[in-house]
Amino acid sequence: MSIYSKKEMLNARKALQPYIHQTPLLQSRLINEIAACQLFFKCENLQKAGAFKMRGAMHKLLSLTKANRSKGVATHSSGNFGSALALSAQILHIPATIIMPSNAPQVKKNAVIAYGATIIECEPTLEARESTTSEFIKQTGATACHPYNDPQVILGNSTAAQEVFEDLKPDVIVAPVGGGGLISGTALACEFFTPQTKTFGAEPLGADDAYRSVRDGYIHPSLSPQTIADGLRTSLGEHTFPIIHDKVEEILLSNDEEIKTAMRLIWERMKMIVEPSSAITLAAVLKNKKIFTGQKVVLMISGGNVDLAGFFKS
Numbered sequence: 001m002s003i004y005s006k007k008e009m010l011n012a013r014k015a016l017q018p019y020i021h022q023t024p025l026l027q028s029r030l031i032n033e034i035a036a037c038q039l040f041f042k043c044e045n046l047q048k049a050g051a052f053k054m055r056g057a058m059h060k061l062l063s064l065t066k067a068n069r070s071k072g073v074a075t076h077s078s079g080n081f082g083s084a085l086a087l088s089a090q091i092l093h094i095p096a097t098i099i100m101p102s103n104a105p106q107v108k109k110n111a112v113i114a115y116g117a118t119i120i121e122c123e124p125t126l127e128a129r130e131s132t133t134s135e136f137i138k139q140t141g142a143t144a145c146h147p148y149n150d151p152q153v154i155l156g157n158s159t160a161a162q163e164v165f166e167d168l169k170p171d172v173i174v175a176p177v178g179g180g181g182l183i184s185g186t187a188l189a190c191e192f193f194t195p196q197t198k199t200f201g202a203e204p205l206g207a208d209d210a211y212r213s214v215r216d217g218y219i220h221p222s223l224s225p226q227t228i229a230d231g232l233r234t235s236l237g238e239h240t241f242p243i244i245h246d247k248v249e250e251i252l253l254s255n256d257e258e259i260k261t262a263m264r265l266i267w268e269r270m271k272m273i274v275e276p277s278s279a280i281t282l283a284a285v286l287k288n289k290k291i292f293t294g295q296k297v298v299l300m301i302s303g304g305n306v307d308l309a310g311f312f313k314s
Contacts, residue, residue: 009159023047027041039285043272061085080108081147107306148240175200179240219235
């Protein structure tokens with residue numbers, strides 16, 4: 001029996017309410033004019049720890065037994081899930097260890113440290129991240145908390161779309177695609193709460209493994225991804241792939257220049273800092289105006305953890 005149901009999603013929403021922000025839906029008249037549709041920005045960049053990942057991380061920890069919590073938790077993460085798990089663990093008084101690639105943005109490493117978790121660095125490959133995490137768990141008995149390939153994480157992530165539906169019944173929701181945790185939760189929420197709402201994915205051209213996976217019907221690994229959207233460099237998992245394959249309308253690709261243009265537009269016109277992995281949703285809409293013209297479109301702004309150090313070098 002599937003764990004995914006309207007009841008389980010509502011339970012996740014109730015469980016998370018004391019621990020997360022209900023993030024706003026914002027609009028920009030100018031960007032609406034440029035996009036030729038009504039855009040609603042679901043601002044998870046204003047979530048605790050700066051990203052939607054707080055939802056899945058906290059929901060995973062809330063599902064653990066007292067015995068499991070006592071042994072601690074561990075994950076591999078390029079940053080946002082690591083920060084979210086670190087903060088969630090701090091709130092619930094659970095020891096946390098985050099395995100991070102050596103090339104993760106320093107702002108994300110700093111956040112993990114600030115939330116009291118331990119960092120173990122590894123080579124910037126998926127294989128290195130997974131093997132380092134596996135070895136640590138084997139040695140310590142900590143509970144593995146996968147950034148996206150976990151039903152409890154997916155259920156937690158579904159709460160972002162649930163919040164949208166309390167205020168709006170959109171025609172479309174566009175979500176970024178990395179490992180697929182956010183878009184899986186979003187697509188499931190659409191199915192159970194507003195079946196008329198279509199889910200589209202937005203993925204970097206230089207990390208198009210999800211696009212190829214859906215096209216070919218099996219999971220393609222993300223090999224040597226080349227994109228500024230560092231949060232979208234991961235591969236789909238066995239829990240996220242079938243949801244995306246069956247319930248997502250289409251995955252739209254954007255190159256890095258298109259992502260930068262969208263990110264700059266949000267920064268300048270909305271005075272809101274978003275990371276490239278978030279701006280890709282706007283990039284997808286601007287590149288594919290014919291699909292969205294005249295519709296109510298929600299853009300999942302997944303996070304705002306940008307390393308600003310490069311902008312302020314003397």
